[in-house]
Amino acid sequence: MRSEDIAKLAGVSRSTVSRVINNYPNVPPETREKVLKVIQQHHYQPNTYARALAGKGTNTIGLFVVSTADKFSTHRIYQNNYFAPFVESVVDTANSLGYYVLIHTLYTLEDYQKVKQACLQKRIDGGILVGTRKEVDVIRELVGLEAPIVLIDYDIGEIIASRLDKSNVSVINSKDYDGAAEAVDYLISLGHRKIGMINGSVNTFSGAERFKAYESVLQRNGLSVEKGYILNGDFLKQNAYHEVRGLLASGQELPTAFFAANDDMAAAAYEAFKEFGLSIPEDISIVGFDDGPIAAQLVPKLTTVRVPIYDMSKEAVQKVVALCEQTVTAFSTVSFPAPLVVRDSCREL
Amino acid sequence: MRSEDIAKLAGVSRSTVSRVINNYPNVPPETREKVLKVIQQHHYQPNTYARALAGKGTNTIGLFVVSTADKFSTHRIYQNNYFAPFVESVVDTANSLGYYVLIHTLYTLEDYQKVKQACLQKRIDGGILVGTRKEVDVIRELVGLEAPIVLIDYDIGEIIASRLDKSNVSVINSKDYDGAAEAVDYLISLGHRKIGMINGSVNTFSGAERFKAYESVLQRNGLSVEKGYILNGDFLKQNAYHEVRGLLASGQELPTAFFAANDDMAAAAYEAFKEFGLSIPEDISIVGFDDGPIAAQLVPKLTTVRVPIYDMSKEAVQKVVALCEQTVTAFSTVSFPAPLVVRDSCREL
């Protein structure tokens, strides 16, 4: 069924059918009704591609998620607690605005070409990128595209320094530095002096911020930053688990508290400590980051920094859509607060 | 940049450019090289919509996830432990086959129209539906479409009875009846005689199967099915939590074991029991279903039935793609084994 068929059945021209479909004002109510009736009777839906080709957008946005885990890691699909809420809320928000979402996972640097490709092929009107590494070159290419791009978790400073603050880009962050600082301050206020960190990926904006805050809060309080207390987990549960096990096996003196750059790694630490016979928070305190689904499920419940994933993804979608529809046309950036949520995983010394 | 531009630069016609893009055999190596070079130099990507309009497929499949939770439930985005692994592996498999995936969440009956719409609008070549309720009418409509549809978790019997086993459909299940039976048998073998169930949604195929198995294994063993021991959780953590709390508060005699229709509800039971001062497995044993990410994270680790989500979603993608490309053309169905994974949440009586 094509618009032509509808036109015939309704006794009008394709032009008129098109006008009612697109809600043009210059068609009298009776004509509109007549056409609409035929359309409904036949469950007619205009061909997206033809519309797109003829100049209408595709009403589709791309969601590109940079995976922290390796594509070939067996358990990768279970490792990303950030993923599910993000995807779900992006999809819902987009759908409610009448947009479809095309989703892609990015594992390697080459995979970034996929987003370029999707834009060039006109599959999407615009895109959202989550968890980008600090690959400015890649970003430069993307920004060069005409399609609107919203970056979630990206260093605005870098963008501005590289003069990439083009009008088709937008950045959305959470205040990870502040949140992390609050977390470490909290541990210090409880009397902890030896505080370790289970680090995320420092070539991620949020990863870098969380670590920077950790370092500077320690220094500001006259505490030394011990190399041996900084474990590299790369945001991955498995890595964190091995690192913690390694520290425990080393026989080295342990910190009294750990700040983990995300909940997944905090959960891994829980496991490793328990297996080693240490209880939380009696023997060791832990703070996480994200406040994802697992945080409150852990026993004891995890004290963590809340990243407002829902708000951020909603904002991201609204932003791309606005950019696609040219409602806004300037470089913009928003940063959401990331407050500490105190639960049961830390004790006063 | 259009194919016409490439043609000019390469000194050939659009036809030839099209031939090399589509890998037609009848173009000599030198010509191919020449054209390819220009294409690469200019990062040319053919417009998807034009290709689609001209007869090529869109290389896009739809993934429609029926949400167990309410759209407006605050925590809905955190409630679906089935979701993340599913989406991630569908996306990866599709991408590796050169397909894009359009994703949609279905909350209401009307939302099913979205899949029809996506097909009618030719946005997708085919679709995958996960967690469909037993709405045969909806399915009937979908099956009437020409686009290939793969249903995950759907009653084959119903499809065959309604003569909906058309060549554009395919069904993929896990052997939930067997898995559930194994779980309940296991509890009985440990000496449990009073076994409760935290039920899923029985108007879901898997939900119904899990419950049927529970009932019949009890009966086969001469155990009575106690109404009071059957809690209705509807697959949702929150509901399960309230139901369990309700049972505990009632002062009624408790079963010695519970079989939960999914891990999320088992996790909710963990919480409720712990708050009530009951330890697992000392005071009460629990078996879950899914073996999703949380199963092994719970303390004690959850004994559960493993649903091979990864294999199922991979199979689903391969099937739609095969159907889209007309490699297969018959109604088909696969059912994956769902074995019991014994961990630490049950004790011998």
Added chain:
DNA sequence: CTGAAAGCGCTTACAG
């Protein structure tokens, strides 16, 4: 208010 016609960027018989 409305229709005929051009155009969007491809693919694919058709003819040579």
Added chain:
DNA sequence: CTGAAAGCGCTTACAG
């Protein structure tokens, strides 16, 4: 082996 031309199903100036 290759080009000219028709066609895919829309939208949108243009003219009336």
